[in-house]
Amino acid sequence: MSPRATLDPVTAGGATVQLAVAADAAAQARLRAERRRALRKTVLRSLGNAGITIIVLLLLWQAVVSLTGISPYIAKGPLDVWEFLFTSPNAEANRAQLFPLVGQTLVDSSLGFVVGMIVAIVLAVAFSLSKAVEAGVMPLVLLLRTIPLVSIAPVIILMTGRGTTASVAVIGTIVVLFPALANVLFGLSRASRQSLDVVHVFGGGRLTALRKVNLPGALPSIFAAARVSVPGAVTGALLAEWLSTGAGIGGSILKFNAQAQFAQLWSSIALITLITLLLYNLVQIVENIVLTRMGMSR
Template identity: 30%
Template sequence: MAISKRKKFLVKHASWLLMIVLLVFWEFICRALQVPQFLFPAPTAVLEAGIARWEIISMHALQTLYTTLVGFAIAVAFGLLVGMAVGSSPLVYRALYPMMVGFNSIPKVAFVPVLVVWFGIGTVPAILTAFLISFFPVLVNVATGLSTLEPELEDVLRSMGASKLDILRKVGLPRTMPYFFASLKVAITLAFVGSVISETVASNLGIGYLMMAASSSMDMALVFAGLIVIGAMGVGMYELFALTEKRFTGWANRGSGGVA
């Protein structure tokens, strides 16, 4: 019984325990090897920098969160609509899907200079970069969910008088929900990547800009504080969508030991 309780405790708090171990190891290495702070600051130095400059960090973090969520919302809407078209129509699939794959293969950082020329330095390039890098997972998952609908089921529904729109609305979309919510967890993390990439190149506000400014003055503690803030926001949004997925698609999860 005691072993079972200990195992449940370890499984429940595994991520926190691993994080504590890594932080202690990180601190030990920095102190034992006397690593200069401008090269690799210890966790205590990063914490001090975060507390001392929390107002500045929070201002830039809110800007990054704003651009990420706006770009992500556009990506979800676009990916959902195009994914429905691609997944429900063989003609659209043949015409559009190869083009989307080719577009997704282009590194999104290559679009940032173009966006700067079109929209100038600021928020808009960051939003569009977040959109460009995060819409493809939504598109692919929605299209996959619709295209895996059994032909036999469609035939039965048509024989009962259901139109193609009825099949899409009453069967296709509900069947696609697990794919859709799974894609949201991937897309939101990619949206943060897109925002920060654009902010490091074409912005004067945001965590990406803050990190570039800090690195230019060799303030690595502030750089690592920015990295931790980005990671924390990404984990928070991921967990939010994981909870939403469980709430709306719990019927699709047949086991409790899988990955969220």
Template identity: 40%
Template sequence: MTAAVANAAPVAERVSNAGVAAAALRRLGTSLLVVVVALVVLAVAWVALLRLFDVSSFVGKTPLDVFGYLFSDAPARAVRASNLTAETARSQLFDAWLVTVGDAAIGFVTGLVVASVIAALFVLVKPFEFAFMPIAMLLRSVPLVAMAPVLLLIFGQGKLGIATIGAIVVLFPALVNIVLGLRSASPMSLDLIKVNGGTDLKMLLMVRVPSALPALFASIRISVPGAIVGAMLAEWLSGFTGLGGILNAYKGRGNFSGVWAIVVVSVVTSIVGYAVAAVVEAAALAAWGPDAGKSARR
């Protein structure tokens, strides 16, 4: 009997791992398909709208123009300045992209961590919600474009100011989702821990957090594009670094192909980031979510 139990544990672990891997692979395939379809639809809509509104070719660049700007040694006329090579254009864009991704990552992590802590305090300390929620709603009602310059004056135009703006973009949507997720825990499970002498903190860690994982990952997926937009807005207002910063410079020089290239890179980054978050979500929920292990047992 003991030997059977000992042998069952590795088997169960292998089944569980197989279920997690299968869930991640299924979501990976779906995400790749979504990314490809989204990019094709966006490209078609891009060209169609340029033609529909009869946008001047000097300002409105097509996907082929952007490709020529970044990769062609002899692009079409008015696509790239004669003193700018494709290699230099790619280098400028890539360097700015790295800065923006770093700024967005700082804001994303900060906003998500702060939202999770505040959501936990809402559940554990009821008066905290009544004190903080009006302030949160007030801040949420102020347009980010109006708030961002004030935040940059307070926190400076460096990494701290940019990260603060990105964190605020992530904070409020994540906070609402995570609070709802924590409060969606099964009352029977909570009562079971309570009658056995469990504390509110134990109920939070053992029941509420696993129940909130779907809401948490939904917040992560939503926050990835938001963090990039927040970082670019902060860079656009603060100087000439990152995608937002060189967007100012390109617009001032009349480098509209560069402007469209920035749009393409930021959109692709957001879509890919969203897809990566979806794959991680599928694997995490299969391993630790409310329905963990069910797919593996089927």
């Protein structure tokens, strides 16, 4: 009998294991490469969408300024704003005037965004765990949504103090809360029934199911809520600055208009709009990266 015919079973088993390990490593390498390609594709798509949105916005802006017959003294186009901020002899002084205002508005927007998203997620989880909490709190949320914010802003400012950080946080949270809460609630309610049954079969309770199934499955809806909340947070910050603090872009727009500083007015609006679009697309890029890594992207 040849030596090959009397191959040791242990040696044969070891060779099989080595082949299986090599095949598994190759499969994992291919999987990582596919994920990297998908990630690059989604990021490039998001950047392309952002670029197209900005170009369309600039073209519409220039068309409105050029075709409506508004006086050039009042209406400023994209080229006028570019000249005011970057090419005019006073461009450095103009940037020094507007950039701190934009920075303050971004700080106020971040405050409203963070607080609003946290409150929305906490309320959505509480509503999922208890229908009694939902029945008691949801009417208050709907009430805040239906009452015009300008009409209740004096009460908010009276309670939190004029010009305080608390007033900015409360006004921003009210603007962000309802759309974010609706999106997160929708995501939590779309959990797989089979996955929930598996958790319950293995002895998991409602909190375990929420942590293992509902929250991970709701990530697309949570990111959708974040995207919707970005422009809402900026709007809330501008409103809070106008009504309460008098700082930032919201507090300066009326001053620019009253003093006929139309270049400053249009430039500040252009800057805050551009930054809002960039932040919206930044959230979308983060969403694509996270969902692609988790295998949840389309």
